[in-house]
Amino acid sequence: MSLEMAPRQRLEQRMHLSQQMLQNLELLLMPAMDLQDFVRKEIEQNPVLEEGEEREESPIPAGEEEESAEEATREEMLAKVEDEWLESERRTRRKESGEDAERRMEMLNNTSAPAISLKEHLSNQLLLLELPDDLRTHCAHVVEHVQDSGLLKASVEDMMTSLPRSLLEGSLETVATRLENAIAVIQSLDPRGVGARSIQECLMLQIDPADAMAPVLRRFIENHLDDIGANRLPHIVRTVMSDPVLMKDLGREEEVDPAVILGDVKQLIAEIAKLSPSPGATYAAAKPSRVFPEVVIRRVDGVLEIVLEEGWLPAISINRNYEALIQDRVLSPDERATAGRMAQNARFARADRTRFARLAAGKRVHPIDRTRAAELSRGASLPSEEAGLLAAIARDPACSKNERDFLKHKVAAGRKLIAAIEQRRGTIYRITEQIVRRQSAFFEGGIEHLRPLRMQEVADALGVHLSTVSRAVSDKWMETPHGILPFRFFFASAAPQAEAAGPGTRLALLEKVRDILEAEDKTHPHSDLEIARLLNQNYHIPAARRTVAKYREELRFRSASLRKAY
Numbered sequence: 001m002s003l004e005m006a007p008r009q010r011l012e013q014r015m016h017l018s019q020q021m022l023q024n025l026e027l028l029l030m031p032a033m034d035l036q037d038f039v040r041k042e043i044e045q046n047p048v049l050e051e052g053e054e055r056e057e058s059p060i061p062a063g064e065e066e067e068s069a070e071e072a073t074r075e076e077m078l079a080k081v082e083d084e085w086l087e088s089e090r091r092t093r094r095k096e097s098g099e100d101a102e103r104r105m106e107m108l109n110n111t112s113a114p115a116i117s118l119k120e121h122l123s124n125q126l127l128l129l130e131l132p133d134d135l136r137t138h139c140a141h142v143v144e145h146v147q148d149s150g151l152l153k154a155s156v157e158d159m160m161t162s163l164p165r166s167l168l169e170g171s172l173e174t175v176a177t178r179l180e181n182a183i184a185v186i187q188s189l190d191p192r193g194v195g196a197r198s199i200q201e202c203l204m205l206q207i208d209p210a211d212a213m214a215p216v217l218r219r220f221i222e223n224h225l226d227d228i229g230a231n232r233l234p235h236i237v238r239t240v241m242s243d244p245v246l247m248k249d250l251g252r253e254e255e256v257d258p259a260v261i262l263g264d265v266k267q268l269i270a271e272i273a274k275l276s277p278s279p280g281a282t283y284a285a286a287k288p289s290r291v292f293p294e295v296v297i298r299r300v301d302g303v304l305e306i307v308l309e310e311g312w313l314p315a316i317s318i319n320r321n322y323e324a325l326i327q328d329r330v331l332s333p334d335e336r337a338t339a340g341r342m343a344q345n346a347r348f349a350r351a352d353r354t355r356f357a358r359l360a361a362g363k364r365v366h367p368i369d370r371t372r373a374a375e376l377s378r379g380a381s382l383p384s385e386e387a388g389l390l391a392a393i394a395r396d397p398a399c400s401k402n403e404r405d406f407l408k409h410k411v412a413a414g415r416k417l418i419a420a421i422e423q424r425r426g427t428i429y430r431i432t433e434q435i436v437r438r439q440s441a442f443f444e445g446g447i448e449h450l451r452p453l454r455m456q457e458v459a460d461a462l463g464v465h466l467s468t469v470s471r472a473v474s475d476k477w478m479e480t481p482h483g484i485l486p487f488r489f490f491f492a493s494a495a496p497q498a499e500a501a502g503p504g505t506r507l508a509l510l511e512k513v514r515d516i517l518e519a520e521d522k523t524h525p526h527s528d529l530e531i532a533r534l535l536n537q538n539y540h541i542p543a544a545r546r547t548v549a550k551y552r553e554e555l556r557f558r559s560a561s562l563r564k565a566y
Contacts, residue, residue, distance in 0.1 A: 024420045028427060028468070031475040032312055033290040035424075039314055042417060048322040048410045049417070051314045118150060118194070118280040119143055125189045137167060138182035142195070146186070150194040150280030151202060156180065193279035200225055206275045213271065216249045220268050228269055233566045237261050262566060293479035295432050297443065304443055306432050308425060316421075318414050326407045329365050331393075336360045338389045352376065359393075370394050427464075427472050434458045435478075435490045442490070446482055450505045453491050512539055513551045522565035528552065 017025075027035060043049050122143045126136060141163060145154040156179050160172070168175060186195035187205055196202035203221050207214050220228075227236050237258055240246050247253060250264050296307040331339060340360035343353045355369060373393035376382075382390070435458070441449035455469045462469070473487035492505035516534050520526045526534070528548045535541045535548070557563065 020416050020420070023416060024423055025471060027420045027424050029471040029474055031290075032292045032294050032309075032477075035421075036313055039316060039417075039421070042414075043314065043316060046410050046414055046417075048319050048407065049316050049414045050319050051316060116283060118148060118283040119146060121283055122146065122186065122189055122194065126185075129185070131185070134167070134178070135182060135185070138178050139185050141167070142179065142182045142186050146195060146280070148280055148283075149278040150191065150196070151199075151278075152183065152186075152195050152197055156183075191276075191279040191282065193276065199277050202277060202279065203272065203275045206279070213268070216246065217268065217271060219246060219249075221272060228272065231562045231564060233262065233265060236265050240265065266566075291477055291484070293477040293484050294428060295476075296479040297432075297436065297481065299443075299481065304436050304440070306429065306436060308429055313421070316414070316418060318411055318418075322407055323411060326404050326411060327364070330362060331359050331365070331389075335389055335392065336362065338385055342386055342389070348376075365393055424472075427468070428476065430462055431458060431469060431472050431487070432478070434461055435487070439490050443481060447511050448508055450490070450492055450508055452493060452505050455491055509535075509541060509543070510551055510555060512541070513548065514555055517552065517555070517557050522563065525560040525563040527560045 027038075030038060043051055123140065126139055126143070129136075131139065141159065142152070145159055146152055156176050159179055160168075160175055163175070167178075183195055187193075189195070192206040193202040196205055200221055203225075204218050207217050211217070224236050224239070227233075227239075240250070240261055241258065250261075252261065252264070292309070292312055294309055296309060298305045298307060336359065339356045342348060343356035343360055345353070348356070352372065355372065359365065359369065370393055373390045377387060377390040377394055381387075435453075436443065438453055438457070439450065441451065455473070456466055459466045459469045473491070476487045477484055478487060489507075492507050512535060513531060516526065516531055528545045531548045531552070532543050532545050535543050552559075
């Protein structure tokens with residue numbers, strides 16, 4: 001078999017997404033704040049887009065419009081367009097109504113300040129300290145190894161391997177001593193506990209040395225931190241009572257009741273609980289996400305009302321001056337009268353008379369009309385009125401072909417963007433209608449009445465693809481009477497339960513488990529098996545012990561032995 005290249009014809013069907021469809025999908029997927037940034041960027045890049053609602057203006061008579069165009073030359077018109085463009089760049093935002101201004105101010109107030117990382121915070125403090133240059137350099141090297149939690153997991157040996165050659169002067173012991181001194185400087189900075197090599201050291205660094213209980217707290221952290229985490233309070237009490245030094249520090253030199261020592265132990269544990277094992281957690285390493293509800297569900301006269309929030313998104317429109325530049329001119333009334341007389345003049349050819357009749361009827365001047373008018377004006381002598389009309393028709397437009405093509409492209413792009421935003425708004429509104437109709441019980445009674453809902457159900461009801469619904473609800477938020485919730489919250493999966501219990505969601509089951517755990521007797525907490533029994537007894541929900549354990553861990557409740565209160 002030989003291999004060869006030969007042209008062949010093949011008939012096949014393919015589906016291609018147009019640029020408009022791709023833009024619609026892209027905007028549909030964007031969260032509110034990302035769409036706001038995208039629109040503002042488009043306003044900056046597209047000269048025909050302007051921020052502000054398109055105003056309804058009374059139509060200008062064609063004659064007056066033509067007379068004003070006749071008065072301006074090509075250079076003057078282009079200069080005017082350039083001035084308007086520069087002015088649109090310099091002008092301030094559109095005048096807002098009171099409600100829009102209030103919503104924008106609310107958004108500004110709810111926007112978090114730029115986050116500063118822990119390393120930046122530590123570096124800023126080092127700049128304020130008077131340190132030798134070599135120690136400052138070693139401190140900066142240690143800061144680079146501090147984790148986001150504030151702990152220093154890297155050992156001195158590991159940090160020595162990444163030191164620059166200029167800092168490796170002297171013996172290894174000397175270099176290690178310099179790093180230890182740098183670590184001591186870092187541990188003296190804010191927040192307390194930063195630069196610690198372990199959880200125990202982190203907690204002990206946060207203890208106030210002026211506190212009278214500081215020695216006891218340090219011994220507790222050093223000797224009983226694991227027992228505290230495992231909730232082994234009786235063992236701690238026995239250990240404390242067998243330690244005369246610790247009893248003396250507690251002020252219990254005589255024989256006392258174990259219950260009194262238990263109270264002292266609880267007080268010490270409460271003080272230790274005020275300390276943070278991750279002192280750097282308050283400094284965000286990543287930029288916090290912005291959340292703004294695009295839809296508000298209100299109850300008006302007992303009926304749920306859907307309101308699309310629009311104050312966050314700039315209202316955009318096409319500049320009419322640019323639209324006028326790409327449109328063909330129309331003859332004025334006087335010129336139409338002259339064209340009507342020329343259409344009756346047998347001196348002109350039949351095709352020319354037809355052209356004059358069309359222009360006399362108010363049709364726009366086409367490029368071929370300008371070409372033919374230039375040819376006629378160079379022919380036989382004509383009356384001044386007819387010659388003036390032919391010269392006016394043959395005159396070049398205000399913009400060149402390249403400029404008109406550029407403006408047409410920008411106007412078309414602006415219209416597509418406006419249409420895509422409107423389609424996005426309509427899609428979100430229709431999906432919200434389906435959510436409100438299908439989850440009406442939730443809006444009435446809360447999460448206990450949230451029913452299972454699949455995206456495919458909403459997609460079938462709207463006649464769209466499942467991916468369209470998935471894009472529309474991604475990173476979108478809704479303000480409801482029960483708080484600001486993501487759209488995906490309403491597409492809850494079903495929970496395992498008996499048929500007699502009726503439809504229920506996994507979130508509703510989580511709330512039932514939470515209610516049981518919060519209402520339990522802390523001295524005799526429920527085991528996972530007892531919680532499963534209560535779910536079946538009170539709510540007719542059969543759940544396995546492993547399922548309950550998974551839900552309990554998801555709710556961040558510890559096991560029964562660790563929840564037990566003494």
